[in-house]
């Protein structure tokens with residue numbers, strides 16, 4: 007029988023106290039024994055971890071680093087489960103590779119995710135209970151998708167917003183649903199890392215949009231700015247609605263290599279984002295950037311040109327969707343005709359609405375590139391036309407092609423422009439290679455903030 011999700015909450019937060027700390031303070035103490043009286047929900051007769059032992063069959067000698075396994079507890083807050091879909095479909099690296107410990111140096115990840123585990127019900131919650139009691143015996147990380155709502159509001163109406171499992175944690179030992187915020191508050195202090203996946207978990211996202219009826223917030227806002235994991239790592243934020251699955255698995259693998267003592271702590275920016283993934287704007291790498299530079303803009307959806315005038319915020323949005331693709335290096339907003347609506351940014355969605363309307367700030371830049379482009383574009387067409395001809399064709403004054411569009415003869419204007427173009431092309435000394443920065447140094451320079 008499920009009682010209430012969260013006991014009555016009346017006290018107010020002290021100055022400097024995080025919401026998570028406050029929640030722990032007002033919750034009643036846990037009983038010594040937290041297991042349900044019977045182990046239910048194990049129809050497979052074994053746990054996911056036991057099942058994977060046979061799959062992995064990894065000789066001890068192949069283990070690199072001190073950690074053989076790490077548990078990863080996935081919790082859903084105010085979420086549409088899109089992050090789960092995205093991450094479970096990741097390919098580089100794949101979740102399957104992490105589950106089976108196939109990534110060199112990365113410990114095997116015992117992922118507790120409701121969509122993939124063999125166990126259900128009480129059996130599914132067993133490892134999380136052990137972690138709360140401090141008896142799990144191996145390090146764990148917590149992963150949150152969706153935002154953290156204010157359960158006090160739901161409690162006032164006799165219910166809860168988001169929960170996972172039931173525990174005998176009622177005031178008199180009765181079973182009650184345990185909310186996601188409670189799990190997070192209990193597990194975060196001893197977690198090796200706390201990872202927010204998707205824009206709802208990283209910045210509040212859609213549930214925290216204007217009016218925010220559930221008073222939803224990000225993991226960082228819930229745990230407080232001073233939060234550091236047991237190993238000293240602040241909240242890691244991997245935004246996106248949904249995030250790119252590979253961004254999540256790659257970051258997790260990098261953090262696990264750090265926990266393993268093999269790699270350095272990956273570089274995160276001031277908002278806890280993986281810097282190597284979120285430094286550049288969408289616009290920096292967009293496949294339509296050339297159109298923008300020449301001032302050629304799409305007028306409606308389906309046009310191949312730059313989408314800024316039909317609502318693309320790419321020039322100010324930090325995201326790698328166009329270079330990485332949505333899944334398995336395929337798709338991605340601008341690659342498939344969708345303007346960027348800023349879904350990776352802390353201001354999403356309120357600061358980017360109404361969607362599909364020209365961003366006000368883009369008028370200055372699009373007008374100036376339109377002006378410049380009207381001059382540059384014709385010149386480039388002349389050069390392109392010339393470079394589309396073999397030298398032999400120029401000498402013979404003909405182009406042996408049956409396609410009518412190919413011009414056989416060059417005009418006097420073409421010859422004149424080509425004459426001056428060649429003069430410029432071969433003028434001055436060649437650039438000394440020693441003065442050119444190596445590629446990685448230039449990249450590094452771009453990455454400095």
Ligand code: SF4
Nearest residue numbers: 292295312313318320
């Ligand atoms: Fe930039 Fe968006 Fe245009 Fe791409 S479509 S070039 S991101 S403004």
